[in-house]
Amino acid sequence: MTDAITLSTLIGIAAYMLLILYIGYRAYRKNVRDDMDDRYLVGRNLNTFVLVGTLFATWFSTFAFLGGPGTFYLTGVNWLLFGFFNSMGPVLILVFGVRMWAVGRRYGFVTPSDLLASYYDHSKRVRLLVAAVAIVVLFPYSAIQLSGIAKAVAGLTGGVVTYTTAILFIAVAVALYSIFGGSRAVVWTDAIQGFIFAFLLIATAALVVSWADGWTAGWSAAAEAQPDKLVFSGDTAGSYFTLMLLWTFGWVLTPHLWQRMYMARSAQTLVKSSVIASGLALWVVTFSGAVIGFVSMGLFPEIPAGFDSDALVPLLYSQFLPAMGVVLVVATFAAGMSTLDAQVISGSSIFSLDIYREYRSNADSRALGRVGHRFEAVFVVALVVFTLLPAGQELLIPLASIGVGMALVFLMPLIGALFWPRASEPAAFWSTAAGWAVMLVLQIGGYAENLPATFGPPAWGFFVAAAVFYTVSLMTDPVSKDSQERFHGYLAEAFPSVEAAKSRVAIALGNLPFRS
C-alpha cells in the first residue's frame, strides 16, 4: 500500500511538472520577442479571471497552505491577523493600485523603481536604492519558498524524494518556464495553481470538520482542549500591529505584487479583481485555514514532539486519509511555485531595467532580454546554493524573517508620488535608506527586544522612514513642477471627481463623430 502511494505521488509530481512545462512552452510560442512589456507584464493586458488568479496564487505561497493552518494550531488567536491583512490588503488596490496602474500605463513603467525614480525627478539614486531593496526583499523570500516546498515534498514522500533532489528538480522547472515562458507562463500557471490550491484548502477544511464529528463538536472540543489559545493574552498588540502593517501593505508594495498592478487590462479590471481577491483571500484561504488549525486542536490536543507549523496538514492526512498524499504534494508544489516563479521574473526585470540599464543606457531590448535571462539563471542557481548550504540558510533566516517587511520602506515615497505633491527627492531617498537601515540593524543585531512595546523591526523601520520623509520634505524643495504635473496632474485628469468626469465625458461625446 505504501509503495503504491509513493509511486502514485511520484507519477502525480511528474504529470504536474509536464503540465507546467507544456504551459511554459505555449507561452513561449505566444510571447513577443524583445518586448519588455510583454516579457515582464504580459503586455499589460490581463483580464479579470487571470488577474485574480495571479494575484491570489502569487500572494499565497506554501506557507498559506501548510504553515497558515499549522500556525493557527500552534499560536491560536494570535494568528487571526491572517484574516485581517488578507481581506484589507486587496482593498488597498482600490486606493493605490489603480493609480499605480494609471501612471504605469501612461509612462510605460515596468518596475517599482520606474515609478518612484520617475516621480522624484528621474533620480538615479532613488532608482538604485529601490532596486537594491527590492532584490533583497525577493531573494530570501524566494529561497524560503524553494526550501519550504522541498522540505514538504521530502516529508510527504517519506524521503523517497530527498530535500536536495526536490530543490534541484523545482529549480530547473522554475528556471525553464520562467526564462522561456516569461511572465505569460507565470500568470497562466498561476491561474491553474491558484485553483488547485484553493480547492484543496476548502476540501481540507471540510474533511477536518467531518473528522471532528461536525462543526459544533469540533469547535467545542478545541475550546475544551486548549482554551488559552482562543483568547488574547493582552500583551501581543505590538507584534500583532507589526505583522498587520507589513502584510497588509505587502499586497501592493512587494515588487512582484506591485508589478501585477501594471498588468491589468483596464482600471475596471483592477478594481473588480481587488474586490474578488479580497473575498477569496478572506473566506477561501484564511477562514479555511482557521477552521483547519483551530478544529485540529481538538483532534490533536497534545502537540507532537518536534512539531512545526508546516507539519499539521500532512499529519492530518497521514492520520485520516493517507491516499490523499499525492494531491497534497501537488498542491504544495502549486502554492510554492506560483510565488517563486513570480519572484524570479520580478527580480529579473529589476536587475535588467533598473540596474543594468542605468549603467548601459544604450542597451536595446534584445540586450536587456539577454541580461534578464542570465539574471534569472544566476538567481535560481544562487537560490539552490543558499538553500543547500547550511551557511547560506543561516544567512537567510534573519533576512527572510523581515522579507516582506522591508518593502514597507516604499510606502512613504509611493504616498508622495500618488497623493502628496509636497514630497521631495531627498525625502524619498533618505527615508528609504534610513527605514531600511533601521530594519536591518534591529533584525540582524536583535535589538528590537530592548525597545518599548512589542513592535518588530519592520514597524520601527517604518516609523523612522515616515518621520524622515515628512521632516526632510518640509525642509527641502518639492519635486519639479513637471513631475507634479506628470503624476498629480495626470491622476487628477484620469481619476476626476464624478462631477468633473460627467462634464468632461459630455463634452467629449459632443465632439465624437459617431454621435447621432
Next chain:
Amino acid sequence: MHGRGRILGIVPRSRRNRLFFLWAVTNVILTFLPVWDVAFNSSTLVGGILPITVLWSYAVFASNLAFAIAYYFGWARKWAADADWEERLVLDREAKSTGTGEEPR
C-alpha cells in the same frame, strides 16, 4: 505646486473619501478590541457557531470585504470606468497632436 493632495498624503479632503477613510480606521480599532483585551476576548462558543474571539474577528474582517464592495459599487466602479474613458481620450488627443497614432510610452 500642483494641488494640495491629501493631508500628509494620507487623509482625504473630500467628504465621501473621509467617510471611507474613517471606516477603515474604525475597522482597525474594532480588530484590536479583543487584542487589547478590551472586549470580545473569550473562548465561549456563541450559539454553537464559533468562539467569541474568532467570531468577532471574522465579523470585523468580513466588514473589510463589505467595505470593499461598498467602495466598489459606491464609487470605484464608476471612477474606474471614467478613468478608462479618460485614458482613451488622452491617448486619442495625443495621437492626433503627434500624428503618429501610437500610444505614448
